[in-house]
Amino acid sequence: MxxxxxxxxxRIPTEEPVAPESSDCCGSGxxxxxxxxxxxxxxxxxxxxKEQKQEQESN
Numbered sequence: 001m002x003x004x005x006x007x008x009x010x011r012i013p014t015e016e017p018v019a020p021e022s023s024d025c026c027g028s029g030x031x032x033x034x035x036x037x038x039x040x041x042x043x044x045x046x047x048x049x050k051e052q053k054q055e056q057e058s059n
Contacts, residue, residue, distance in 0.1 A: 010040040016046055017046055
């Protein structure tokens, strides 16, 4: 399943995303999206899915 978060289209992760290594970012600020932007979008998608599953299980 795919979603778009903060303008980044991504597959919703099934496991908690792992933060990129500091060496994965070039630090120039010119990458769009940056590996950190992508990571934050993955985190949001993963957390939203996790919350949705927990809500469904509690009902």
